[in-house]
Amino acid sequence: MQEQKTPSKITVLGAGAWGTAMAIALARRHDVLLWGRNPAQMAETEAARENLHYLPGHPLPADLKLGADFDAALAHVVEAYPEQAPLLVLACPVAGLRPLLEQLKGRAVPNVVWLCKGFEAGTGLLPHQVKDEVLGQAVPGAALSGPSFAQEVARGLPCALTVASTSEALRERVVAAAHGDNLRVYSCDDMVGVEVGGAVKNVMAIATGAADGLGLGLNARAALITRGLAEITRLGVHLGAQPATFMGLAGMGDLILTCTGDLSRNRRVGLALAQGKQLDTIVAELGHVAEGVPCAKSVRMLAQRLGVDMPITNAVAAVLFDGESAAEMTQQLLARDPRDELA
Numbered sequence: 001m002q003e004q005k006t007p008s009k010i011t012v013l014g015a016g017a018w019g020t021a022m023a024i025a026l027a028r029r030h031d032v033l034l035w036g037r038n039p040a041q042m043a044e045t046e047a048a049r050e051n052l053h054y055l056p057g058h059p060l061p062a063d064l065k066l067g068a069d070f071d072a073a074l075a076h077v078v079e080a081y082p083e084q085a086p087l088l089v090l091a092c093p094v095a096g097l098r099p100l101l102e103q104l105k106g107r108a109v110p111n112v113v114w115l116c117k118g119f120e121a122g123t124g125l126l127p128h129q130v131k132d133e134v135l136g137q138a139v140p141g142a143a144l145s146g147p148s149f150a151q152e153v154a155r156g157l158p159c160a161l162t163v164a165s166t167s168e169a170l171r172e173r174v175v176a177a178a179h180g181d182n183l184r185v186y187s188c189d190d191m192v193g194v195e196v197g198g199a200v201k202n203v204m205a206i207a208t209g210a211a212d213g214l215g216l217g218l219n220a221r222a223a224l225i226t227r228g229l230a231e232i233t234r235l236g237v238h239l240g241a242q243p244a245t246f247m248g249l250a251g252m253g254d255l256i257l258t259c260t261g262d263l264s265r266n267r268r269v270g271l272a273l274a275q276g277k278q279l280d281t282i283v284a285e286l287g288h289v290a291e292g293v294p295c296a297k298s299v300r301m302l303a304q305r306l307g308v309d310m311p312i313t314n315a316v317a318a319v320l321f322d323g324e325s326a327a328e329m330t331q332q333l334l335a336r337d338p339r340d341e342l343a
């Protein structure tokens with residue numbers, strides 16, 4: 001696959017930290033429109049040429065178009081189809097995915113590439129399953145995931161991502177458009193593996209943040225990351241993923257980044273829990289989504305239903321939702337019976 005030289009039309013729906021960072025990165029080579037649902041916030045972003053709320057400190061490229069008009073944002077890509085092989089990128093949290101897809105229903109949508117990481121609350125569905133429910137399988141879809149802090153991507157620092165889709169044409173399309181400069185984009189067809197890895201690593205980042213906040217040390221951190229990966233893999237394989245996917249960017253790569261990088265919002269939730277802060281306060285102070293919070297609830301439910309052993313997830317959910325303390329849950333994890341490491 002060759003790096004694409006000709007610019008494409010790309011619309012990014014969702015102007016939070018990640019949508020803004022990806023729009024900045026893609027606008028270096030493409031005709032990009034960033035749409036946000038809040039007109040006042042988009043007007044403020046236009047005036048400052050910077051997303052002061054979600055991604056302060058990162059000026060927007062002069063060519064990046066901004067808007068809060070949904071029809072105009074869609075027209076930007078639909079009118080280019082099929083000649084310019086456009087991309088429609090959904091950059092909302094998992095909670096916003098179904099509402100956003102509903103807005104697209106019945107429209108001439110060329111494809112959808114989502115960036116969100118998690119399971120849908122209530123249904124326990126992965127993003128590709130939500131897409132299939134709302135838009136059907138005829139609209140090609142892809143998950144773009146991997147270790148990627150918005151602030152670093154906006155600065156143009158090196159970053160490797162992976163795109164998962166069952167559509168080879170869409171995988172090639174995403175690689176052709178996004179791979180280049182300091183972005184490396186790999187591809188695979190294991191959507192379940194890529195999505196499970198991206199979702200559950202956020203829960204593990206909360207656990208690792210809490211352990212670090214409690215001062216449990218670097219040995220404990222390494223143990224949590226490693227056993228976290230075992231837990232993620234166990235769930236993913238049960239859901240039909242390929243084990244090797246969890247050794248890749250959307251598995252181990254993103255797990256390491258999010259568990260150890262202080263830019264992670266999920267890790268910061270864990271650090272704050274260790275200080276004894278209440279979840280409501282933590283979420284309000286964050287000002288951004290922390291997908292690991294709803295994901296811990298969804299994964300606990302799903303794992304119980306499927307009979308998959310997920311002790312770290314259960315411990316995180318107990319601290320978040322059942323009033324248990326992080327210290328108490330650490331003791332309970334350590335008190336578990338020994339087991340075969342590879343079982």
Ligand SMILES: NC(=O)c1ccc[n+]([C@@H]2O[C@H](COP(=O)([O-])OP(=O)(O)OC[C@H]3O[C@@H](n4cnc5c(N)ncnc54)[C@H](O)[C@@H]3O)[C@@H](O)[C@H]2O)c1
Nearest residue numbers: 015016017018019092093096099115116117149150288289
């Ligand atoms: N920030 C990162 O570094 C990063 C990196 C990779 C992946 N992600 C993932 O991308 C997703 C979005 O994260 P973020 O960092 O942009 O979050 P954020 O909290 O910074 O911003 C969320 C944005 O989504 C918008 N939104 C919420 N519901 C919406 C809906 N129904 N329709 C349209 N817009 C909606 C909000 O208005 C806001 O602009 C998450 O799933 C996250 O895990 C984030």
Ligand SMILES: O=P(O)(O)OC[C@H](O)CO
Nearest residue numbers: 146147148263264265266
């Ligand atoms: O800040 P977090 O914890 O939402 O993590 C951001 C990205 O998912 C890291 O790859």
